[in-house]
Amino acid sequence: MTAWESEEGYLPHKPLGVGGWMRVILRGVPLALLVFGCLILLLLVRMVEAPLFGLHRPWTPYITRFVCRNAFRILGIGFSSRGRPMTHRGAVVANHSSWLDIFTLNARKNVYFVSKAEVAKWPGIGWLARATGTVFINRDRREAAAQKKVFEDRLLAGHKLLFFPEGTSTDGQQILPFKSTLFAAFFDERLREEMHIQPVTVRYIAPQGEDPRFYGWWGDMDFGPHLLITLGARRQGRVEVVYHPELVVSDYTSRKALAEAAETSVRSALVVAQ
Template sequence: MTWTSDRPAEEAPISLLGWLRVAVRGLCLAALVFGGLFVLLALRLAERPLFGLRRPWTPYITQFVCRGAFYILGIKHETEGAQMTTAGAIVANHSSWLDIFALNARKRVYFVSKSEVASWPGIGWLARATGTVFIRRDPRDAKIQQDIFEARLLVGHKLLFFPEGTSTDGLRLLPFKPTLFQAFFADPLRERLAVQPVTVVYEAPKGEEDRFYGWWGDMAFGPHLLKTLSAPRGGEVRIKYHRPLAVADFQDRKALAKAAEVAVRDGLPKEKLTAGKAYDKALGPLS
């Protein structure tokens, strides 16, 4: 499923000064990302045989790169609430490719992503290097995926899911799909794990539309990256950590998914949800 809007995001032409910002920021970002990737892969050569699935060193490289990316882009990054320290998983709303940087910048997490991402140029390479778990949306793979989740969670990895199943414009929250929550109810995990809901909130740069950082539907990555790099001023992203939900406190995956959805929705500012409803009313139904 892919969420899309009847009205595309506003795309203003990039000025000469904007292209200069693209060049400077783009070169700095590329040096940071690919330089960090080189260091990460070099460390992983020693980390893998010594620690196997455990990654005691390389996640710090990922965090450094992600924090630096927001500095280069001029986007303010803030967090609220306490991060979960016990074993478990993270679930969050999904608005943009920037979510990957935003959620990695403050917490050591490993993303769960659709298998197609592994073949994407650039993003796919980074995802594989940072330990992303790739899954196919095929019921026949459910047992294999559950085994993978169990192995990663039992060694202390905090897996991060986007239960909406798609990204949006950041002005709404789609119902959480309960399918992936089933893995938390396996016998080795249910009594040990908690799930922490996290809300990601973007504020657009001054003078830009609310959906500036949103990346959805069939929007291409390249133009969205150029728009972000060329912006004369950056916006802000806030990560809100909510109270962890003990898996053992819930009867089944649907109840847990609903509780997590409610927590994430409560973290979205009312004005964001109101703006989303205004778009829906003014532009017609969104699919």
């Protein structure tokens, strides 16, 4: 999958300065303690949870939610949401524009991300992804059947899987066409009659005076510099999550029709915002 690139290019690099580096330390240290301290706690709880419940995770997702909600408090980024997260079995689909999406989409609802297999090997992020139950998928057709089985088993276990149908991240100012590939699993005879899909729109509002793309992380942008810029910002913006009405899989005749309906819902909130 080719990474998306903006016609406007990347944001110009701004030196952090002394004040910026102070903010990096004052925000970064508590954030690291929160994330990795709770990661240790999660792993300890999982040692008990896994033998008792197997795929089911009745306890550890609440640790993840605690971390993600408080991460925004430490960063100073405002967080708000509209709509009601679904309670039915199924999955969540959302637009993708930043590494902050991990915190944003976990902050209010227990979800399990679906991610490309390479992420599992990334330092830091990969460890967190594996610990929190992320489903990793390869783009190898020879593994498609096995991966579809994993996908279906997790859904039947009651996990609300979250994936990004755009297939890549953007600058947060547009929605790319949704790819229908992963929607195919929901049409399996074991799933179709009881699965629901909830479209979610994530909107990042940049700090006052900053480029609207401030929180966007796309293309060849490195994670480290973007993290430092976010931590060192003198002013912070906010993020809004919009939970749209659920889509009932059995109401749709094909994965493409379902993908198009989900895309329309997600796109609607971003268009209204602009």
